Amino acid sequence: MNTILRIFFFFLLSLSLSHTHAQSVSDYIKSGTTKFDKSDYKGALKDLNKAVETDPNNTEAYNLRAQISVKLGDKVGAIQDCNKALERDPNYAPAYFTRGMIKEDLGDNKAAMADYNKSIELNSAFEKPYYVRGVLKYNLNDKQGAIQDLSKAIDLNPNYSLAYKSRGAVKNELKDNAGAIQDYTKALELNPKDDFVYYSRGLIRAKLGDNPGALEDFDKTIQLYPDNESAYYERGNVKFKLKDQKGACDDWFKAREAGIPQAEEIMRKYCK
Numbered sequence: 001m002n003t004i005l006r007i008f009f010f011f012l013l014s015l016s017l018s019h020t021h022a023q024s025v026s027d028y029i030k031s032g033t034t035k036f037d038k039s040d041y042k043g044a045l046k047d048l049n050k051a052v053e054t055d056p057n058n059t060e061a062y063n064l065r066a067q068i069s070v071k072l073g074d075k076v077g078a079i080q081d082c083n084k085a086l087e088r089d090p091n092y093a094p095a096y097f098t099r100g101m102i103k104e105d106l107g108d109n110k111a112a113m114a115d116y117n118k119s120i121e122l123n124s125a126f127e128k129p130y131y132v133r134g135v136l137k138y139n140l141n142d143k144q145g146a147i148q149d150l151s152k153a154i155d156l157n158p159n160y161s162l163a164y165k166s167r168g169a170v171k172n173e174l175k176d177n178a179g180a181i182q183d184y185t186k187a188l189e190l191n192p193k194d195d196f197v198y199y200s201r202g203l204i205r206a207k208l209g210d211n212p213g214a215l216e217d218f219d220k221t222i223q224l225y226p227d228n229e230s231a232y233y234e235r236g237n238v239k240f241k242l243k244d245q246k247g248a249c250d251d252w253f254k255a256r257e258a259g260i261p262q263a264e265e266i267m268r269k270y271c272k
Contacts, residue, residue: 025055032064041071059085059092066098070105078102093122097129104136112136127156131163138170146170161190165197177204195224199231206238214238229258236263245270 032047048065051058066081082099085092100115116133119126134149150167154160168183184201187194202217218235221228236251249271255263 025051025058025061028054029058029061029064032068036064036068036071039071041068044068045072057088059089059095062088063092063095063098066095066102070102075102075106091122093119093126093129096122097126097132100129101132104132109136109140125156127153127160127163130156131160131166134163135166138166143170143174147174159190161187161194164190165194168197169200172200172204177208180204193224195221195228198224199228199234202231202234202238206234211238211241215242229255229260232258233260233263236266240270 028047028051032044032051035041035044035047045065045068048061048068051061052065055061062081062085066078066085069075069078069081079099079102082095082102085095086099089095096115096119100112100119103109103115104112113133113136116129116136119129120133123129130149130153134146134153137143137149138146147167147170150163150170153163154167157163164183164187168180168187171183172180181201181204184197184204187197188201191197198217199221202214202221205211205217206214215235215238218231218238221231222235225231232251233255236248236255239245239251240248249267252263252267252271256267
């Protein structure tokens with residue numbers, strides 16, 4: 001083989017190896033993501049370890065491995081992987097988002113807020129950092145700030161059921177009953193199997209005197225989650241207001257058996 005052909009041969013070989021190398025990393029990440037989604041966290045970790053070994057500068061691999069490590073209880077290792085991703089690319093927004101959630105879980109709210117802020121600064125089109133920052137603001141008693149962030153998350157993703165659910169809860173605490181019902185209703189359009197939202201909307205409807213609507217919501221709550229003892233108690237109250245004393249007593253009995261003390265008291269008065 002002459003010199004020119006030899007050089008060309010090795011050039012093609014290097015391109016082939018480079019392509020195989022990149023494809024292997026992609027395959028490991030894809031396989032790890034699939035296993036992660038199926039809750040096979042140990043299998044996912046093996047794949048991501050291979051991805052990092054194959055390409056030690058792959059920020060996506062470090063970020064995904066951090067998320068897997070959290071599921072396996074290794075939060076320290078997860079933060080280390082986020083840091084490694086950011087060492088390689090200080091503008092990699094997903095790593096700030098992931099690290100922020102870990103820090104919040106560890107109780108370091110100040111550092112978590114800083115990471116969420118940075119993630120949003122780098123990628124303002126991603127709804128999830130607004131959502132988690134909104135929830136953190138709520139937990140820090142900044143309810144108006146929470147509303148703003150949750151609203152932004154909804155603007156970016158109008159089908160974000162969890163954001164409607166959370167914003168509805170904040171509006172409820174702010175005594176915006178109509179706004180809370182509107183958000184809960186939208187959340188249920190997007191996720192009609194969320195028993196907690198039916199229960200929460202039922203409480204507001206009962207408070208506003210919409211007993212038929214409240215009864216419908218508590219019925220649905222119990223259908224989806226029969227172990228919600230509070231729903232039996234609240235449904236009993238609504239049935240009593242609707243003149244269904246026997247139905248009310250039946251529900252209060254179930255609530256009492258589940259350990260709701262108010263049910264015992266009300267049964268003494270109305271259920272002979």
